[in-house]
Amino acid sequence: MSYLPFAIAGWLFFVGLYGVVTSRNYIHLTVCLTVMQSSTYVVLLAIGYRNGATAPIFAGISRSTKTVDPVVQALTLTDIVVSVVVVALLLSLTMDMFTRAKTVDPDEVRELSG
């Protein structure tokens, strides 16, 4: 197994985290979270991949045909669906925040310090 997917995944995770740390806009921050999340499926797919294997669709192939691991693909699907829920929720909270506080900058809402 090559190290490249893991390096890319690590890079995406940290770039996303950098975005979250420095973000001045909740919408921007939410998208940075999805970049972090994409690191999980890069890792998952790389783990399940076999050289020269076909997609795990078992209709009409012989039993000896090598396929990639279908489990990780199921995990990735779950992962994608879950992340959409989180994004939708965060964006709706952001919109509410804008109606109440007239800003979407995390640094301008200082209600909870101390």
Place this chain on the structure above:
Amino acid sequence: MTTLVPLTVAVPLVAAAAIAAFGRLSPAWIDNLAATAVAATVTVLATILLVASAHQDTIHWFSGWTPRHSVAIGIAFTVDPIGAGLAALAGALMTAAFIFSWGYFEEVAHLYYTMMLIFLGALAGFALTGDLFNLFVFFELMSVSAYALTGYRISQPGVLQGAINFAVTNTIGAYMVALGIALVYGRTGALNMAQAGEALAGKRVDGLVIAALVLLTVGFLIKAGAVPFHFWLSDAYAVAPAPVGVLLTGIMSDLGLHAIARVYWDVFSGATVGHAGAVRGLLVGVGLLTALVGGVMSLLQSDLKRLLAFVTISHGGIFLVGIGLLEARGLAGASLYVVADGALKGAFFLAVAVAVIRLGSSDELRLHGRGKHRRYLGLGLLFAVCGLGLAALPPFGPFLSKSLIEEAARSAGYGFAVPLVTLATVLTGAAVLRATGRIFLGLGPRREPLLSAQPDEPEKGEPEAEKSRRTRIVLLLPAVALLVIGLGVSLAPGIAALAVQEAARFQDRAGYANEVLRGQLPPLPPLVPHVYAAADWAWGAVSVAGSLGLAALLLLRGRLRLFSRRGRFGLVRRPAGVLTAWHTGAIGDYAAWICAGAAAFSVVWGVLLR
């Protein structure tokens, strides 16, 4: 018996769907009655499972996909008494929360019940599952429903910010957990915890295993609110509506810690067996730091909900010490502590909500002396008993649990942890007792420069008018019931010995794997009757006396002319100021802390575990 296992999760989820579909048609009281009944059912089911799993785990393979040739193919729920006990606690807290919301919200949409029941199903599933990816899914499910519930009845930017901080930090945690699970799967080809543990056992610990361990531990520590990942917790719990807060403070954080114990013992312990000292040192160190930081911060709050949030953080640190000692007595103590303390914190959260309704604020300073009337005697007693319980009053629940953890610490060579854990209970107990004294006895000054007050927020969405007498009883009843559970858990005969026995079974990785994959029962660990040591009583007395003394000192220092000179006071104020200044409420700072904490974990374990 095994058919009961999926029901514990399925019943609340199906009921949630039903209420979402038909709730609009039925009056609100029917929704509430149904939801309460479902929560009570979950409690009963989990309690039955708790009893049934006393000597062997109750294992349910979905759709009958049992292991073939000791290889797990399907997805399993493996129920041990500790997991079942946590599910039962979740059910009990949810029941109390529903009974409370009967008199609390004037009018709640049926979606509130839907989300609460999804939350309950996720909590139960998280406690019972034996599969790593299942763990992740329930982690996300409980997180998402909790974010939505925290922002429920949104009325101020503070609430929204708390919910957003909660959502962002916990989502980062969830991604770490997902990455950790992916790495475990990549190495072992298994998602079943027993199977993954078998594959890792006896193998060399390399970078990939360490990375997986760090990612999973940090991910769950974010959920558990350990320092330095705790910042979101004080924001979110301080703004959550009362019935939701009961669940958050009473069970959700502690489930994060349970997951660490679960994953460590079932998956990694076979590989890291030669380096247990490094795991123990780091977990106990983080636990102690969390316990003390949380304790000091709870003493610096004037908002009661936020105060309780820091109590949750602090006591979570104590649980982490118990789990991190990697000893049966420590785990037994932590598990009992979670139940006793969870019920107590839930009761206190409800008591605070009642104070908001009847006295008009959740701010300690604003409530100064407002409870000084015979009418509020019951509420005041509730506050005081919660405070004493949090200070580990002998011989009740928290005292027994704390003693077990301290005995484990002494026998593991971590004797220095005992006074530190006691200091944490002194601080948290004193915080609650000080608030009690100020509100119900009118002691102490009205202004307190040391306390960080929250901005004045009118508590919208909560009933303002004084309720009728009948409703008042409904409001207090669940809190009293939780208090009885929390304090009385230690009085069940032989509970300590049983807990230690079950904890030893929990920590037997090979036995667990044999049971799950091959159906072979491991021999039962011996049942040793628990006897309190003299030191346990001594530290218990120190904790209670210290709490009362510290609370009295803080309230009466003006009268005693202590700290009255500016210079001496500055000695306390400056470090306190530094500590509070770190809690900025800005999500960017929190994410940076997460990054720093994760880096520290990687360095320590990367060096020591090889």
Place this chain on the structure above:
Amino acid sequence: MIPLQVVLLVLMGIVGTTVVLARDPLRQAIVNSVYGLVAVLLFVVFQAPDVALSELVVGTVAMPLVLLVAILKVRRKGGR
């Protein structure tokens, strides 16, 4: 690992970085949909057509849509 996979992985890294560095939400939403497209191609070359299909819906249609709604709502009322 085939060359196409290497190319797409590196592209993921580059476009992902661009998404983070695009500070204006509207611009970011556009870059983000390109990012979704790269992810779709990555899934295809990693032999995961089913994941690619769902990412196609989520990453290039659903996500930009909810993002645009949020951005418009925040902009319309004269926000920053």
